[in-house]
Amino acid sequence: MTWALLVLPVLALFIGAYKVRSFDASFKELLPEARYNVALRMNLDGHQESVRVTTFLPNTNPRQTVSAEQNNAPGLEFESELKGLSRKVSWRGSSVPNDTSVEYMFGVTSRAIHFNLEPGIPLPNSYPTSLTPYLVADEHIQVDDPQIRSKLREIGADTGSVTLRLERIYSFVSGLKVRPFKGTTDALTALRLGEASCNGKSRLLVALARAGGIPARLVGGLIMQTGERRTTHQWAEAYVAGHWVPFDTTNAHFAELPAHYLTLYYGDEVLFSHTKDINFKYHFDVETSLVPTAEAKAVLGRFNVWALFERLGLPFSLLRTVLMLPVGALVVVLFRNVIGMPTIGTFLPALIAAAATETGPLWGMLGLLIIVLCVCATRWALNSMQLLHSPTLAILLTVVTVAMLGTSMLAEQLGAAQLTRISLFPVAVLAITSERFYLLWAEEGLRDAVKQLAGTTLVILACYLVMNSLALQVLIIAFPEVLLLVIALDIYLGRWVGMRLSEYLRFRGLLKQPTPA
């Protein structure tokens, strides 16, 4: 036992170190990267008339790769044209009905970038003529206004190196209060008010940079965070020594951009323009998953479980689930043996949590609730018939299956798109859960069954949180030998004789100071 506790972690470290060294890869390169699945969803009322909606869609560039694009807009014509560096697209149609949905989906992998600006970069005497548009005033970027000029002098950004000027401009604009104004704020207004939203701040930064002789432009985009996003973002880029360098004063990024920034367009543009009075609504849905990096695929070769899954044509998410299941089981062990929380079955909470990764934890809980209702209904309906157990359980499984499909159908009718996914919940897991809960009720009575159900629910949530931790997933997918550590922990817990937390409560009478007789 002791040897296992020693050998397993050492072995895990050894294999990990060997992998990193022998393939001449850095630890960071082997970690999987995030892949974002973005869906732009729009809705409009066409009143049976002609409608046109125009927006910008992201392009692939050295920082971001856009793939698997899918346009889903029945009855509308889709057009796309390049406008400078941006891709302007539009959907058009005549006699468009009310409540028309337009959906455009794409996948994104992107990386963070960071520029080290040398302190002494001199301001060039002249720029190529192609950069002239980035030095002159625009409608909302009042480069030549005396107030902009005098502010430039005041903060000392009109002399010195390019880096120095940008640093001073950045720190001044960063200092402005952030306020979520609706609509457009021009550079001058932002300066006068001393506060602005992201677009006002970015315009002011661009105006000051241009006034200081540095080409600069606005960038519009999306911050890709899992969930529904109704707002987009703007930041700025300045042309320094042949590179367009990003600056986001709203979220404090100087000469850098995090991986989850998606560039949609360049310049002072409006993201959406559309026919008037169509009750236009939009939002982005963002999902995050992990995919192996190209570097990792290249170097790991035979040792690579990713490659195996790819050869077998299995989805990467399945690999993630498979590798995280032992971690979920460890969480269950902790809850049962250290905390003393009763659960239905040992691995059931981990299995349900794994199944819920496809649907989200809320739907996992809902699935569990549906099972409980099915068990109650089945018991109630069959009680007087005094059926034997196997046929009862077979009927129960049928009820559960029908209930799941029924929920999906009802959800579709009601337009609850998320809820339709309840049918994705693996039926095997549901079958086992309902059987266990039914037997538990018959064997231990309702009180114990409910108690264990409550414990199970809590442990499912804990398993879900742990199994869906991106950091843990990244680590285990790149270094499956971490599972040896999991085994070591299981062994340790397997011989752990400590009192469970719940037993401190149970035996509290014995732990109290004995009163002298």
Place this chain on the structure above:
Amino acid sequence: MLSLFRKTSQLVRRRDAVFGINRRNVALVYPHNPRRYYPLADDKILAKERMSALGVPVPDTLAICPTLGHVAPFVSTLTTLDNFVLKPARSSGGRGLIVVADRSPEGGWLTVSGSKLSPSELAHHTANVVYGVFSKDRADRAFAEPRIVPHPVFATLWSRGLCDIRVITLNAKPVMAMVRVPTHRSNGKANLHQGGLGLAVDLDTGRTFRALSGGKTVAVHPESKAPLLGVELPVWDEIVRIAKLAAESVPLGYLGVDLVVDESSRCWVLEINVRPGLEIQNVNGKGLGPALERVS
């Protein structure tokens, strides 16, 4: 500071005297009870056969229902009897147990709790037992025993059913003992988790010295008001002897032996448990640790 340290170390000492489930399994059950012998205790029919062959007094087995196909003949055997106890062979905690007290004037029987039981209900229950409903989902056997009429001392504590005596043994030496008394709240079951009472028994004298009801110490039965403390159990030496004998009859070192004493002061072993519960510590008001040290 020093007093805090002293208090903490005293708390740790008191805690270390108490056995939790993890420690019971790792320190007592696994080393003393080889898993391959579990069926000798877990299966009440096997346990009874083995014990009776070695001279341990166990109640007769009136009938056995081994499969679903045997439910009908099993029930028809029982229809000849006025009273009996039906048990699953491998259930624990008294699950699936039915005590038939008498015949009902309207046909069928009356159970000890007074509710009616028809032969078809008995057949359904037997089928559930065989299916494994009360035995953690494993196929099981049902069997019937004569109903034991308790000794007056126990009948005073609880008149409508059986109080049983649990003796914990390590290597066939008694470690701790208690009497489990049913209540109405526990539905007549001597189960401490379902509202039954636990009486701590002094191993040397056979006298009760502490009573626990729902986590609180009491002096009288909360329903019958029968006094619970200082009760001298009948034939205590015989109880201890039989418990040791039962423990010696199986190659299992750590056991909970359950016994009853009938109206003519005879001791019967009802069952033996390989994973006896830990509630006996709360009943006795002390942890198993020191008691185990004394016998080892």
